[in-house]
Amino acid sequence: MSNRFSQKVSVFHGQALPEEGMLAGYAFMLQELEQNSNKVLPTPKQLCIITDKHQRYSTKRWQVFTKRHKPNSNTISHIVFALKYEGIDLLILKSTFQLIGEEEIKKYILSEPTGQYSRKIWFLYEWLFEIKLDIPDLKKGTYVELLNPNQQYPGPTENSTRHRIKNNLPGTPEFCPLIRKTQKLEKYISTNIRDSIDKGLNNRDKELIKRTAAFLLLKDSKASFAIEGEYPPNMRARNWGKAIGQAGKKPLTLSEIERLQHVVIGSKKLKNMGIREGEGFIGEHDRETFTPIPDHISAKAKDLTSLMNGLLNTNNLLQNSEYDPILTATTIAFGFVFIHPLSDGNGRIHRYLIHHILTWMGYTKRDMIFPVSSAILDRISDYQDVLEDFSSQRIDLIEWESTSDHNIKILNETIDLYRYFDLTRQAEFLYECVEETINRIIPEEIDYLEKYDMLTNRINSFINLPDTKVDLLIKLLNQSEGKLSKKKRENHFEELTEEEVFIIEENYEEIFIS
Known part of the structure; x- marks a missing residue:
């Protein structure tokens, strides 16, 4: 038996294990990729080990399994283990498929073509690489859900008769972030906090609601600029507020995104408006050498056509389904800002997309603006943390060099880093902001205007x-x-x-x- 399949470790990626054990599932695959192809990938929040003890338990960082759960001594057994106990990580799976090669994948599938995990691997291989293996279609058998809905949130289902698989991935091969099921998200979804908006507005004066919406519109617009460290003239903030007020009316397209950028930027247009033609990063420059010091590196310019096509197609898939609106907004809005497809205006359009999707999917009504930027501004450090959660895991995986104009040139292939990632933390944050908006910001604004009117009437009376x-x-x-x-x-x-x-x-x- 190969030593690498039975080797025990006590530390992985600088993190101490709860006890000595053998890496399993995605942890094993990450180790294989690092040792055999010098490839480092973002690490899932929780990984798995096998120990000699007979107790199965979990910590925040690790799932600990007993010897009876131990995979066989081959990489595909670890893939099966991961699909069974950890869910789907498309980035690690795609890289591991590339490492072990098409022939080994085919050999495994043909050895048990009707097994549920061999069918999942078969479907995922063809889906990820957009190819068709030389394997005959299955003619019979029950359909199996690809993504386990007890582990991750599934998208709308499309049957693949070839594999007898129910494809419920919430995205396309060009763009498919995933969100894990957590107690916090399940609580938010089950309590349906959205109903509180209607309850809070019932029996309220319609004119008061209209004025509240107008105030919230301007407040949200100013907050979105303030998040970027900008404090524009009132007219520019009002123009952006008008754009927010129209959210959810037009389908999301590239041309619509470019139109929004023109509204955001105002009269001082950039030299190159629209989708970037060059590379980009967020960060500082060294004071002496002007060398870039990136905090976030945007997706490669040559990859933007595919990534934006994937993002827009995934948006169409999710917003016209029963997928949770907050999770949809998380997927599209955060996916957009991580890709960073524009030279400027990405942050404000990212927050606009939250408005757009929540309105389009009927979560919010057009007569009451949902001031999510105000909630984000109130929690700006948490917002920065959830943005950095994505960037910090990728910054060291992107090879780059400085250019003569003090920009960066990306040297390695990075497209999959912006296609496949986990958005659980971002989804929890957005739900927290939605809760804050519904339970505090909107009621406070209505309450203020009611009191404002009362005091105005008293002043005017004498x-x-x-x-x-x-x-x-x-x-x-x-x-x-x-x-x-x-x-x-x-x-x-x-x-x-x-x-x-x-x-x-x-x-x-x-x-x-x-």
Whole structure:
């Protein structure tokens, strides 16, 4: 028996194992790829080992199995183990298929052509490489789900009669991120927090809801710019807000993405608008040499046609199915920002895509804007963490050199890094933002406008002030906990007496604070 199949380890990728054991499934495949083809890939959040003990248990990082679960001494047995216990990792599977070669895959399939795992491997090999092996179609047999719905969220099902497989992958060969089932996601999906929006708006004044939507629209637009460190003139923010207000009306296409970029950028157009023709990265430059210091490297320019085609086709597949709308928005919006197909405007369009998909799939209604950027801005460090979760796993796997114009030139093939990845952490984050939006941001905005109207009516009942001055007065009171300072009164409201100011402050406290 080959030593590599029975070797025991206590550390893997710098992480201590809960106890000494043999690597199994994807952990074994990662080791094989590193040792035999010098290929390093992003590591799944949880891996598997086999120990000599008779206790099966799990830690945050490891699933520990007993000797009776041990795969046979060949790589395909570890593939079967992974499909059975760990789910599907398309990136590791594709690389492992390339390592062991077509002949060994064919030999295994032909040895047990009706076995459920041989059929899964057969389907996945042909699907990933978009080829057809010299193996006859199956003529009979029950259909087997490709992706285990107890492990990962399945997409709409399409039967493959050739393999007797129910293909329920939530994507296409050109773009197919996956999301693992977790207790947190299951809780969000089962409680259907979306219903809280309608409950909160029932019996509310329609004009108030309309004004709330307008305020939220501008607030979300400004928040999306603020996330990028930009504070544009009000008109530019309003124009982007109008675009957000139209989300969900037009199908998502390349031309629509390019139109949105023009709205985002405003009057100062880039030299090269639309899909990038050169490479790109997010990061800094060395102060002395101007050498790039990337935090995120965008997908190769030559790969963008395939990646964007895959993203748009996956979007069409999911948004016209029963796939969860938040998971769909995660897949498309985060997939877009990781690919980073534009020279500028990627972040704001990424957040626009969340609006678009949630509206298109009926999760939110057009008469109530869903200010998800405001929720993200409130949790900006968590947002940066979920973006870095993707980038940090890939930055060292991309070979590059600096160019004369201080950009980067990518030297290795990287397309699959942007096609196949896990989005579980991003999905949990987006659900948290949705919950925050529904339970706090929208109710707070409605509550504020109701109180604003009450105070406005009281002020107007005994003082004749222009609407703009009343608005300024309430904003200044908000800024200073209901008190109008002497300086602000002298600068803006010299026509008010001390008694009138006292009455206004009393009313503010009664309405906003009590």
